[in-house]
Amino acid sequence: MARITDSREVLAPREDVWRFLAEPYHLADWWPGVRGVQPDRRGLAPGARWLLNAGPQTGGLVGAFFRRPETAQHLVVMDVRQGERVRFLFATDGVEAEISLEPAPESHTRVTIVLEGPWSRVNRSLPRRALSRLYALCQTAAEL
Numbered sequence: 405m406a407r408i409t410d411s412r413e414v415l416a417p418r419e420d421v422w423r424f425l426a427e428p429y430h431l432a433d434w435w436p437g438v439r440g441v442q443p444d445r446r447g448l449a450p451g452a453r454w455l456l457n458a459g460p461q462t463g464g465l466v467g468a469f470f471r472r473p474e475t476a477q478h479l480v481v482m483d484v485r486q487g488e489r490v491r492f493l494f495a496t497d498g499v500e501a502e503i504s505l506e507p508a509p510e511s512h513t514r515v516t517i518v519l520e521g522p523w524s525r526v527n528r529s530l531p532r533r534a535l536s537r538l539y540a541l542c543q544t545a546a547e548l
Contacts, residue, residue, distance in 0.1 A: 406523040410531035411516035414542040418505050418513045421542065422487045425503060428454055431479075434537040436530055441479075448490065452481040497525045513542075 414421060424430055428443035431454075440457035458477045478495040491502045499521030506514040515538060517531035 405520060406526040406528075408519045408526055408528050408531055409516065410535055411514055412535040412539055413508045413512050413514050414535075414539050415512055416542040417511045418487060418507050421505055421513045421515065421538075424541070425490065425505075431456075434534055434541060436527075436533045436537070446481075448481060448484055450481055450484055454479040454481070494521075498522055499525050 426448045428441050428447055431441050432438045437459040438456050439459060442455040442457075444452050444454065446452040456477045456479055458475055477497070480493040480495055482491040482493050482500065484490050487505065489502065489504045491500060493500050499519055502516075502518040502520075504516045504518075506516070508514045515535060517534055519526050519531055
């Protein structure tokens with residue numbers, strides 16, 4: 405099993421970052437390869453299943469070579485700690501993703517992403533790319 409971790413400080417309070425992450429439809433804005441989300445009626449709750457309109461980079465590496473450019477993938481919400489942490493399972497790839505939020509100085513937030521799964525399915529650059537996209541969205545909001 406491979407385990408990849410990356411973290412970054414974003415320019416927004418933890419409550420604001422959580423509100424953004426807690427909205428299922430926003431996943432497509434910052435998670436590489438997700439082009440659309442169809443959450444079930446539970447939203448962000450343990451056991452919820454979301455259908456992702458996904459390209460090859462949702463959670464895995466192998467998909468880039470063997471999947472069609474547009475494909476569906478199920479995401480299962482494994483655990484939620486309100487305002488602190490969420491854990492997903494990208495079911496097709498067997499890759500788990502944990503996103504944790506911690507307060508940082510100056511009302512900023514330290515966001516950490518941990519990916520864990522079969523070494524052939526874990527995309528090593530994905531946490532860094534996801535955090536960069538999340539940072540850009542928070543930076544834009546901070547400047548408004």
